[in-house]
Amino acid sequence: MIYFDSAATTFQKPNCVAAAVYDAMQRYASPGRGGYPAAMGAAEKVFSCRELVGKLFSCPPEQVVFTSNATHGLNVAVHTVVRPGARVVISGFEHNAVWRPLRERKADIRVAGRRLFDREDTLEAFAREIKKGADAVICTHVSNVFGYILPVEEIAGMCRKYGVPFVLDASQSAGMLPVSMENLQADFIAMPGHKGLYGPQGTGVLLCSRQPKPLICGGTGSNSADSQMPDFLPDRGEAGTHNVPGICGLLEGVRFVEQVGIANILDHERRICRRIRSRLSQCDDIHMFTGDESVQSGVLSFLLRGRDCEETAEELAKSGCAVRAGLHCAPLAHESAGTLESGTIRISPSAFSAPWEADFLASRILALSMQGK
């Protein structure tokens, strides 16, 4: 399989990730419960993962709360900072993991910045909305559909200036772009473990610079005699048994990212996308959604004139090429870009994508464009 759906989940992982998951299932029990070697061994691995994640994202280990994915983390963040009816400013490129919890919470949602790859427009729109008065700002770092890199450092700065809580969705940037809790001073930063951090599915991280309001209450292995959830991190955000095999795998994934370097990973993904773009640009029937490379990560959406996007993806799948078509759980982003009716086909490489795979995918797309002519 030629896999180009890493924005959904990275399929190829470093070999040590699966090995760590398997090893954990052989060796480790539940951390923070017992005092015997299998429990203490699990605790050591989990803490090591907190330390390494904290180092990568510039925060202390106790601010690293493990979740099941970014959606889980974003729901905790919304549950904490957004009361019903609150005025919340979001970008025009948010995922349903932000949109739906806000709708569920009956927030007064203000969408700021709808122009794709236009950072100035995004900043002006956020400044306007924040100055009008905002109870919270939630913003994606990178659009999962188009790869648009939003100016989140400046947006975070505006939030600090006006004392507005700021939540960052780092789902498409963790492991590829610099994300620093210290610099952004965000209230929460949510990310999946299974995309750019190359961990297993079922893992995620929520960086918390403040106490979250628990979404789930239960056993934490601490303060057991107290009927309330602990008032300290990370325990307040982690009720129930941890996904220890997943966290052990995540630890290896994060080690891989640290060793390779996030700049190198981004550079590689951009080169792969650039290679595909240069081939597809030969065909007038292919419309690609691109901006200056400085504002676009390694994600590329396109449309084939006269062809349904889902049918195109299906044909590519028959050739062994895995891409994702449709609305990508981000109707707001498609609405902003004018692709809500058509959807798009999204190509998203990883650190493991090879140039020949890019060439093969491009050749298959070009072949489809020639069919019926």
Add this chain to the structure above:
Amino acid sequence: MGREGIQMYDYYFTFRSITGAQRGERALQQEGVGYALLRSPKKLSRKGCGYALKMREKNVYAALIALEHWGVEYGKLYRMGMDGEVEEVGV
């Protein structure tokens, strides 16, 4: 009782959670202070289910310095005699 009738004590720095104790553990590792990380004896964990860094008296001062240097907050410091009697140690 140890040799010559001298009372021997174990000292316990207690923590609310495993994560807190692990931060303390890292501080002691950095400074080369001997310890054991274990579940807090029940009589030391008022709210139940805590963890502790246990050590002999000779390491306590170095541990205090290490924990302060690395910014690690602990709950309380106790000493427990071989007869099981516990007293809080003021620092």
